[in-house]
Amino acid sequence: MPELRKKYPFDVIEPKWQQHWLANKTFAAREDTGKQKLYVLDMFPYPSGAGLHVGHPEGYTATDIYCRFKRMRGFNVLHPMGWDAFGLPAEQYAIDTGTHPAITTCKNIDTFRRQIQSLGFSYDWDREVDTTDPEYFKWTQWIFLQLYKKGLAYEAEIPVWWCDGCKAVLANEEVNADGTCDRKGHKEVYRRPLRQWILRITKYAERLLADLDQVNWPESIKEQQRNWIGRSxxxxxDFKTEDGATLRVFTTRPDTLFGATYMVLAPEHPLVEKFKNPAVEAYRTAAAKKSELERTQLEKEKTGVFTGAYAINPVNNEKIPIWVADYVMMGYGTGAIMAVPAHDTRDFEFATKFGLEIRPVVEGGDLPFIGEGTAINSGLITGLPTPEAKKKITAWLEAQKLGKATVNYKLRDWLFSRQRYWGEPIPIVHCAKCGTVPVPENELPLCLPEMKDYSPSGNAEPPLAKATDWVNCKCPQCGGPGKRETNTMPQWAGSCWYYLRYIDPQNAGAFVAKAKEKYWMSVDLYVGGAEHAVLHLLYSRFWHKVLFDLGHVSTPEPFMRLINQGMILGEDSRKMSKSWGNVINPDDVVREFGADAFRMYEMFMGPLEATKPWNTQGLEGLYRFLGRVWRLFCDEDGKLLVDDSTPTAALMKVLHQTIKKVTDDTEVLAFNTAIAQMMIFVNEVTGQETRSRALLEPFVLLLAPYAPHLAEELWERLGHKPSLAYMPWPQYLEALLKESTVQIVVQVNGKVRDRLDVPVDIPKEDLEKLALTNEKVKESVAGKQIKKVIIVPGKLVNIAAG
RNA sequence: GCCCGGGUGGCGAAACGGCAGACGCAUCGGACUUAAAAUCCGAAGGGGUGUUAAAACCCCGUGCGGGUUCAAAUCCCGCCCCGGGCACCA
Structure with missing residues (x-):
């Protein structure tokens, strides 16, 4: 494809202003109590080897426009950028090539920084953070220790996916649906219990749920978080087994206790051990092999085995059989249920398949009836409606010490450790005498040891276990021999609190200075992809609440307002992917059309939140628009055309309409319609002879947040000192927007019959008379009776006739 | 299965009770040019009546079917399709 002739010298202008902004620290933020603060945050990227994707600049441009706009409106804006740089690809590359992940990471960050800077975003680059920087993760480790000291971090043996072929732990997403290993296709993948670090996020479940009401987030995201937390x-x-052991179950329907005809234990339930029975053993082993997917989606047909044992129902002392079935999950409730097939779909299916008794105890519909109704055959609660029955039976259980009212959450504690090299070391020492001992805070950061070989050790130990010099250490408490924790933190850790570090990135004595934190928090606007709807946002909120409880931060919630930018699809309306060959590279776009055209096109494609396909011709349209803007100011030799003529009233009106529309729309992030209005303005002025300064100068300021390089250049050529970044935003004059006449639509029965040009302040009566005497109206209502005349001042008259 | 979004010209979209399709893309016509590109000016939802041509006028149109209203893309009810999330949570 031949190089297009440039419609304006963006290739000169853009680097010029990028350097100007960097050299002059134009966007450096300082605490300034005289101004209203505004903290606008982008979800920082993982600097992958593939470089920036066109999806990244979408959100970044949106926040950049908003920040530039708000600065001109007098706000003190904090707008930083950084790198979520720990992650698997660099580690895998290290395993394959022996290159230290830090080298790969550094290289990728340089690429990302260059690409992001080539788009002219107004970040305060002095605040850049990198989660893999020891000066950064020192504080990630410090926060972990605060969690640990508060009793929110604990160790437990929990099952993780283990691949015998790889001799390594697999992440959930590395296990295929068919139970094979996604990395090498090995078949010997099963769950095996391993010691893990876990964070007690469930302790915050209630507040994480309740405080969602405080934040201005998309309802769908809040709903996803609510569902994830899953309060019930x-x-x-407490049931008893025949030999007297307690078998505790959780139920949301204690009113159906009299309908319990059997019990079910999850295969992993500890009590299952007691039933030495080959059928049970076989079932258990089989269940351990099934992937989560098989256990849930693929396995429609329920399976299970009878243990041979019985339990006693505490409400009626009835003996009911105990089964083991994998439709009961160990991770929820107590891992055991009382089955009430008459009133639970799953139990009903199971009972039907295995011929178990189905006993109705709630009246109200066909079985399985899961709704509310009236209790029947239920002893002391017979005859009560469901809510009362629940209350009464629960009170009775409490009085008998057989049970109690409970709230349960789907949310599980956060499995925090990873059997990986490229993550923050967990700052804990294991000592035979003292147990787990935290690394003293003054010894942080605890850095990763240099290694020759990054591959897993093969005996379920993380790669760090091979760095014996590093592992063997003194116990910080007793001075005896100790061993360092060899698990590392997950990628979520660094991103849990980065928004706080931006506030005070160089602070060596604290993760953030109190006064600064108080000034800048909370984040006023947070923009990023919807893929982080649950985990990142929930984990961050959790850490933030812990820090809040410890008095380290001043707000209960970190992100007051959240917006998800929509996905950008390929030109073929499919997800951009190498395999489709439809990936657009931002570098190519910037080289060919410039950053300003790229930015504006991404904003013009449609509403920020919408998913929309890329269209290179649409991009060219925006490029053309910027060329038109350029030619409004300069002739072919770049000579300024602007004069000091007085603009016509009509053009002044368009200008002020444009100021109003761009102001209002930018404020609510409706960038596509703001750009459309600027196009209308340019179309109007292009058709005129004059190039009035009074018209064009305010326009440059309106354009500045959208096409900042072009605007700065024009501003300078207009004879101003750079930069315009803090020039006051133009104000529109209401008086200039007023029309003297207005077009009124005349409808008959809702159909437009004519249009009238009338004075804006025409009295209603006159308007009605005009409408009724109108020739076309008379035609339309001929032979009909006029029933009603509706007059909407300034808009229309509608005559109902029939 | 459940919970969110969303269906408007050839395409991206706008309008969010009051003239449907602003703005842009693609298309077509004109100007400029030896020619093209670029640029500028103009046309354009579909169908019909009309006329030398135009003007003008009429009808139909916002996924489908109902409803509310003087007036519905917009509000209500029921369905269909697409995208995303969750999924045996007791």
Whole structure:
């Protein structure tokens, strides 16, 4: 494809202003109590080897326009950028090539920084953070220790995916649906219990749920978080096995206790051990091999085995059989249920398949009836409607010490450790005498050891276990021999609190200075992809609340307002992917059309939140628009055309309409319609002879947040000192927007019959008379009776006739 | 299965009770040019009546079917399709 002739010298202008902004620290933020603060945050990227994707600049441009706009409106804006740089690809590359992940990471960050800077975003680059920088992760480790000291971090044996072929732990997403290993296709993948670090996020479940009401987030994201937390109210009830052991269950329907005809234990339930029975053993082993997917989606048909044992129902002392089935999950409730097939779809299916008794105890519909109704055949609660029945039976259980009202959450504690090299070391020492001992805070950061070989050790130990010089250490408490924790933190850790570090990135004595934190928090606007709807946002909120409880931060919630930018699809309306060959490279776009055209096109494509396909011809349209703007100011030799003529009233009106529309729309992030209005303005002025300064100068300021390089250049050529970044935003004059006449639509029965040009302040009566005497109206209502005349001042007259 | 979004010209979209399709792309016509590109000016939802041509006028149109209203893309009810998330949570 031949190089297009440039429509304006963006290739000169853009680097010029990027350097100007960097050299002059134009966008450096300082605490300034005289101004209203505004903290606008982008979700920082993982600097992958593939470089920037066109999806990244979408959100970044949106926040950049908003920040530039707000600066001109007098706000003190904090707008930083950084790198979420720990992650698997660099580690895998290290395993394959022996290159230290830090080298790969550094190289990728340089690429990302160059690409991001080539788009002219107004970040305060002095605040750049990198999660892999020891000066950064020192504080990630410090926060972990605060969690640990507060009893929110603990160790437990929990099952993780283990691949015998790879001799390594696999992440959930590395296990295929068919139970094979996604990395090498090995078949010997199963869950095996391993010691893990876990964070007690469930302790914050209630507040994480309740405080969602405080934040201005998309309702869908809040809903996803609510569902993830999954609060449900019910009761725990103690059944007894025949040999006297307690078998505790959780139920949301204690009112159906009299309908329990059998019990089910999850295969992993500890009590299952007691039933030495080959069928049970076989079932258990098989269940351990099934992937989560098989256990849930693929396995429509329920399976299970009878243990041979019985439990006693505490409400009626009835003996009911105990089964093991994998439709009961160990991770929820107590891992055991009382099955009430008459009133639970799953139990009903199971009971039907295995011929178990189905006993109705709630009246109200066909079985399985899961709704509310009236209790029947239920002893002391017979005859009560469901809500009362629940209350009464729960009170009775409590009085008998057989159970109690309980709230349960789907949310599980956060599995925090990874059997990986490229992550923050968990700052804990294991000592035979003292147990787990935190690394003293003054010894942080605890850095990763240099290694020759980054591959997993093969005996379920993380790669760090091979760095014996590093692992063996003194116990900080007793001075005896100790061993360092060899698990590392997950990628989420660094991104849990980066928004706080931006506030005070160089601070060596604290993760953030109190006064600065108080000034800048909370984040006023947070923009990023919807893929982080649950985990990143939930984990951040959790850490933030812990820091809040410890008095380290001043707000209960980190992100007051959240917006998800929509996905950008390929030109073929499919997800951009190498395999489709439809990936657009930002570098190519910038080289050919310039950053300003790129930015404006991405904003013009449609509403920020919408998913929309890329269209290179659409991009060219915006490029053409910027060329038109350029020619409004300069002739072919770049000579300024602007004069000091007085603009016509009509053009002044367009200008002020444009100021109003661009102001209002930018404020609510409706960038596409703001750009459309600027196009209308340019179309109007292009058709005129004069190039009035009074018209064009305010326009440059309106354009500045959108096409900042071009605007700065024009501003300078207009004879101003750079930069315009803090020039006051133009104000529109209401008086200039007023029309003297207005076009009124005349409808008959809702159909437009004519249009009238009338004075804006025409009295209603006159308007009605005009409408009724109108020739076309008379035609339309001929032979009909006029029933009603509706007059909407300044808009229309509608005559209902029939 | 459940919970969110969303269906408007050839395409991206705008309008969010009051003239449907602003703005842009693609298309077509004109000007400029030896010619093209670029640029500028103009046309354009579909169908019909009309006329030398135009003007003008009429009808139909916002996924489908109902409803509310003087007036519905917009509000209500029921369905269909597309995208995203969750998924045996007791």
């Amino acid at each position: 109210e019910g009761a725990e009830v």
